[in-house]
Amino acid sequence: MGQTVPVTAAIDRPWVMRTYSGHSSARASNALYRTNLAKGQTGLSIAFDLPTQLGYDPDSPEAAGEVGKVGVPVAHVGHMAELMDGIPLGEMNTSMTINATAAWLLACYITHAKATGVEEGLLAGTTQNDIVKEYLSRGTYIFPPGPSLRLTVDAIAYTLRHVPKWNPMNVCSYHLQEAGATPVQEVAYSLATAIGVLDAVRDSGKVTEAELPKVVGRISFFVNAGIRFVEEVCKMRAFSSLWDRICRERYGVEEPTLRRFRYGVQVNSLGLTEEQPENNITRIGLEALGVTLSRDARARAIQLPAWNEALGLPRPFDQQWSLRIQQILAFETDLLEHEDIFDGSRVIESRTAEIAEAAYAELTEIQELGGAFGAIEEMKSRLVASQTERTRRIESGELPVVGVNCFTEAEPSPLLAGLDEGAAVLRVDPLVEEEQKEAIARWREGRDARAHQLALDELRRAARDGTADLMGPTIAFASARGTTGEWAGALREVFGSYVAPTGVARSVGRRAKELSYLSDKAKRLAGGPPRLLVAKPGLDGHSNGAEQIAVAARDAGFEVVYQGIRNTADQIVAAALDEDVDVVGISILSGSHLELVPEIVAKLRAAGCAAPVVVGGILPPEDQVILKEKGVAATYTPKDFALAHLMGDLMELASAYREAKNGALRA
Secondary structure (H helix, E strand, O other): OOOOOOOOOOOOOOOEEEOEEOOOOHHHHHHHHHHHHHOOOOOEEEEEOHHHHOOOOOOOHHHOOOOOOOOEOOOOHHHHHHHOOOOOOOOOEEEEEOOOOHHHHHHHHHHHHHHOOOOHHHOEEEEOOOHHHHHHHHOOOOOOHHHHHHHHHHHHHHHHHHOOOEEOOEEEOHHHHHOOOOHHHHHHHHHHHHHHHHHHHHHHOOOOOOOHHHHHHHOEEEEEEOOOHHHHHHHHHHHHHHHHHHHHHOOOOOOHHHHOOOEEEEEOOOOOOOOOOOHHHHHHHHHHHOOOOOHHHOOOEEEOOOOOOOOOEOOHHHHHHHHHHHHHHHHOOOHHHOOOOOOOOHHHHHHHHHHHHHHHHHHHHHHHOOOOOOOHHHHHHHHHHHHHHHHHHHHHOOOOOEOOOEOOOOOOOOOOOOOOHHHHOEOOOOHHHHHHHHHHHHHHHOOOHHHHHHHHHHHHHHHHOOOOOOHHHHHHHHHOOOOHHHHHHHHHHHHOOOOOOOOOOOOOOOOOOOOHHHHHHHHHOOOOOOEEEEEOEOOOOOOHHHHHHHHHHHHOOOEEEEOOOOEOHHHHHHHHHHOOOOEEEEEOOOOOHHHHHHHHHHHHHHOOOOOOEEEEOOOOHHHHHHHHHOOOOEEEOOOOOOHHHHHHHHHHHHHHHHHHHHHHHHO
């Protein structure tokens, strides 16, 4: 659909080039996709909004304030039709970043393809469908591990026979690195997840022994590439060699092409900075080298973040800039014209072997603890500990970050100069949510009620039968005009919901000495140590920041109350009252802070809790003003990386509140 560049001198074809995008509505996202394809993008990468990821319709109470914010809402096959309007499904390679509801979104995609005359066997693309990393890092899980694994197995078995070009699972180490994973942990935990799923497929009886190599050959990976690009090259070479070994030794795969480590990548968003954001372009370019320089371990698909993602949702121009980085690498340089340039390098071979050996040892340990699905709590605790160490090193200056803890003096950025800072990112119109609510009501009214009920009943029946296939009934339900919320709701009734471990309770802090002066102050406080409630409202599952605050606050002498993600306003108020907290800390990164935070503050005050409320997240300056007008005591953004300073602020707020409360009691 876009311009093509002839590949003549190059001995390799370029990777699939994507931008991760979607927002507001299916129609608006379709326009964005078609624009990006016209600019030379060669594949789609769909970002779904949080209600879609977590199985809620736009008019569900749980979806309030979240519709269309961090991705596109897709509540039924009609939305899928709008999203893909004018895009040739039989020719497109579509990646869907979806996990808990992966089987459902794949069913909608297949149903739409059939409705438009495209055979499902022609469909090519990927559903991420990695639930383990959701438990460990991203947080968009719904069901317990067992039922989630069953859904994954059924999607794999279905695509094997009906959609052979589709990657039914994309083992995702991306969010593991975002959660603090070292290269060794990233490799080990990802391979443990792949083993857990493949073992389940093998043991399910839903594929034959002869079919298993083809199953192995369709498993793909989605990795992260950080700024240490030499180390990233070695990590990818280690990934490739270990995967080849596992395929041969564990699953008996003889065909080399079926043992190939096939992966896509988005480079590190964790390292993008709010300070001097123009530096992020350099970071993104260097990180792209880590997954393209080594021919034998080169990514098959790449999507790059935008320079301003630490500020908010990127605009079309920002995404175009990241696409151009890929195109310059592929078409202007000689990157694709050579054999692997690292073959024979002592440095690369040594570091690759070091990572591979350590990762295999870690993998073996995880397998002994029950594998990826049995060792979730242990892996989560280790990730929180790794992230704690990383943030400590940034605070201390041991890990330099240009513009953040060194070379902080800078000219004003011309990218932001003269602009209201909020204009440097995309804002979703608040009316989108109301429009989506009205639209889904019309969708329900326009369907055959009897056909819909029969399909829903069959879905429930299959779910209750522990061995029945779930993909067939899911596709039938999509065809009967079912909705995302109805599909997930039916399975919730049968499977129940799940609360993943936070990893905080077992995590060892790294700042006890540095924060001892605060800990001493906490011990002297009248009434005992101050109590901090760390809360994550709404559907946002990015818990890394909240976890680091909880660990640091414990080192600073606070008694910490942290109940994990997806807290409702009423749950937050109840916890604040039950624990008699001195500070309420709210972490939110989904862009729904203006909708959710004022509601929480109002309910706290109505319940008689006067504890100061602080908010952390990606908060544009004008939004911080609004939040403070609504009663928030302090706001923090990613630039407030110095947790020791932040803990000092919280201690002052807690001390002042405790003193005022005690004074009121004496009066």
